[in-house]
Amino acid sequence: MSFFPDAKQFTISRGSFTHVEGNVNHYNIQVDPQDNLEELERSISKGLETLAQQAVLGASHNAEQRFPPPKCHPGTRAHVLKTLRRWVRSKSKPTSIYWLYGAAGVGKSAIAQSISESFSTTDLAASFFFSRTDPSGLRSTLAHFFITLAYQLAVSPLSSPILNKSITHVAYSRPDIMHASLETQFQELIVQPCSQLSPEQVNILPRLIIIDGLDECIDIASQERLLSIIRQAKSADIQPPLPFEFLICSRPEPRIRNAFGHRNFRDILDCTELGESLQSGLDIAKYLRDEFRMIQQGHGLAMAHVAQDWPGDHIIQQLVQRACGQFIYAATILKYVGEYHALPTEQLKIIMSVTVPEQTDSPYPDLDLLYMLILHSAIDMQNLQLTLPSFPNTTHVPYGIPPSTSPTSCVMLENLFSLNKGKVGALLFGLHSVLNIPENDHTDIGMYHASFGDFLMDPKRSGRYFVDSRGEVMAKYRAFYLLRCFSITVANTL
Incomplete structure (x- = not known):
C-alpha cells in the first residue's frame, strides 16, 4: 500500500497519516524529523x-x-x-x-x-x-x-x-x-x-x-x-x-x-x-653522547675550552655501567649536569667522584647514590625534609579529601608550613633534576619519576633523607584540610 503513488521530490513536516480499512486502523504514523534530529x-x-x-x-x-x-x-x-x-x-x-x-x-x-x-x-x-x-x-x-x-x-x-x-x-x-x-x-x-x-x-x-x-x-x-x-x-x-x-x-x-x-x-x-642487556647499554651510551653534546652547545662560552668529544668514551662507559639498564639514571645525570646555574664539567666531576659502597642492600645502588648526591646540595635540609613529604608519591591524601586540592604549589606549601614567601623556591634550588618546579608559584610541583619517591620512602635506601609520611607532616596535612573544609562550609552558609 502507498499513500502517494508515483509521488516525487516532496517533503512532509509534522504529518499524521491514518489508513483505515473497514473498522480497523492499520497505520498511525507521526513524523517530526526536526525534533528527532534536535534530540539526537x-x-x-x-x-x-x-x-x-x-x-x-x-x-x-x-x-x-x-x-x-x-x-x-x-x-x-x-x-x-x-x-x-x-x-x-x-x-x-x-x-x-x-x-x-x-x-x-x-x-x-x-x-x-x-x-x-x-x-x-x-x-x-x-x-x-x-x-x-x-x-x-x-x-x-x-x-x-x-x-x-x-x-x-x-x-x-x-x-x-x-x-x-x-x-x-x-x-x-x-x-x-x-x-x-x-x-x-x-x-x-x-x-x-x-x-x-x-x-x-x-x-x-x-x-x-x-x-x-x-x-x-x-x-x-x-x-x-x-x-x-x-x-x-x-x-x-x-x-x-x-x-x-x-x-x-x-x-x-x-x-x-x-x-x-x-x-x-x-x-x-x-x-x-x-x-640490562648489551643493546640497552648501547642505547644509553648513544643517549648520553647526544645529550652531552647538546649540553656543551647550550652552555656556549662556558664550555668553549672543552674538547669536542667531551666527556669521552671512558666516562660514557662508566656511566653506562652505573646505569644498569636504567634510562632514568642517565636522564637524571643529564638534568643535573645540564643545570644552567652550574658548570657542566664541574657537575659531572662531582658525579664521577662518588662511588657505591661495596656492601649495599639496595636494588638500585647507583641511582640511590645519585639521588643522595642531589639532595646533599640542598641549602636547608631541616625545612626541605619538612616539605618533601607533601609532593605526590610520598604522601597519602586523608580519606574523603579530593586529591585535586593537594597543596603542592610553592604558595600552598609556604602557607601550610608557615614559611616566608619565596622560601620553598629557595629550598628546592638545585633539585630541578628530580623535581618539576614550575615558574608559577601557584602551579603544582611534581616529581619527574616515581623512583625518587620510592627512594625517599625507603629508610634503607635514603638513610638520613628518609621521608616518614606518617609523622608530623601528615598531622599538619590533615589539619590543613580540616581547616579548608571548615572555611568552605562557612563561606557556603553566608
Whole structure:
C-alpha cells in the first residue's frame, strides 16, 4: 500500500497519516524529523559533556599535563619498538594483549609514548598513562579509567564517527553509569557499543589501547581487577568479540605477574622484559653522547675550552655501567649536569667522584647514590625534609579529601608550613633534576619519576633523607584540610 503513488521530490513536516480499512486502523504514523534530529544532537552534546566532566583528561598520550612526555631518544630501543610495531600492524596475530615489563626507570613509559605517537593517526583507539606523581591523584586510581577510555573513543577522529553516538547515548540516558561499578562501566560504555557495530565498521575501527604504568595505580587490588576485566573480555567466547588489543606496560610486581599467569591469558598474551642487556647499554651510551653534546652547545662560552668529544668514551662507559639498564639514571645525570646555574664539567666531576659502597642492600645502588648526591646540595635540609613529604608519591591524601586540592604549589606549601614567601623556591634550588618546579608559584610541583619517591620512602635506601609520611607532616596535612573544609562550609552558609 502507498499513500502517494508515483509521488516525487516532496517533503512532509509534522504529518499524521491514518489508513483505515473497514473498522480497523492499520497505520498511525507521526513524523517530526526536526525534533528527532534536535534530540539526537542534544543527547550527543550532553552525553559528551557528562563524560568530559568525569574523564581524566591528563591521562592520554598527548595531554598537556604530561608535557613534555618521556619518549625514546632517536636511534634507541630500535629492536623492541620494531617488535611492538609489527605486533600492532599484524592482522592475523593470535595474541591480543602485550605485556611490556621491567624494573623502575628502564624506559617503559618512553616506549609506550613512542608507540602511541607512531599509531596516533592509524591504530590508536585510546591511552591511559597511570602516575603516582600526578598532583591531582586522578591518574593513580582506577576510578575514572573506563570513563576516560570511553570519552577518548567518543572524541577521537578515528573512532568518533563509529562510536560517538552509541557511547554518548549511554552517558546521556544513564547518568548513573558514572558511579556504577567498573565492570558495569566497561560493559555499557565500551563492550555494548562495540557489539552493535557492523563487520565493515569493525574493520575500520582503531584497535590499540595503551595502558602504561599499571603498577602506579596505588590500590594493588585494582591492578588485579583491571587485568581480570580485560582477561574475561578477551578470553570469553562472545560474539562479536571485543575488537580492541591492549599494550600494557608495568613493573613486574608479584600480584601483576600472578594475574598475568592466569591460564586464560596463556593463549592471548605476548610479553617482553626490559632490563640490562648489551643493546640497552648501547642505547644509553648513544643517549648520553647526544645529550652531552647538546649540553656543551647550550652552555656556549662556558664550555668553549672543552674538547669536542667531551666527556669521552671512558666516562660514557662508566656511566653506562652505573646505569644498569636504567634510562632514568642517565636522564637524571643529564638534568643535573645540564643545570644552567652550574658548570657542566664541574657537575659531572662531582658525579664521577662518588662511588657505591661495596656492601649495599639496595636494588638500585647507583641511582640511590645519585639521588643522595642531589639532595646533599640542598641549602636547608631541616625545612626541605619538612616539605618533601607533601609532593605526590610520598604522601597519602586523608580519606574523603579530593586529591585535586593537594597543596603542592610553592604558595600552598609556604602557607601550610608557615614559611616566608619565596622560601620553598629557595629550598628546592638545585633539585630541578628530580623535581618539576614550575615558574608559577601557584602551579603544582611534581616529581619527574616515581623512583625518587620510592627512594625517599625507603629508610634503607635514603638513610638520613628518609621521608616518614606518617609523622608530623601528615598531622599538619590533615589539619590543613580540616581547616579548608571548615572555611568552605562557612563561606557556603553566608
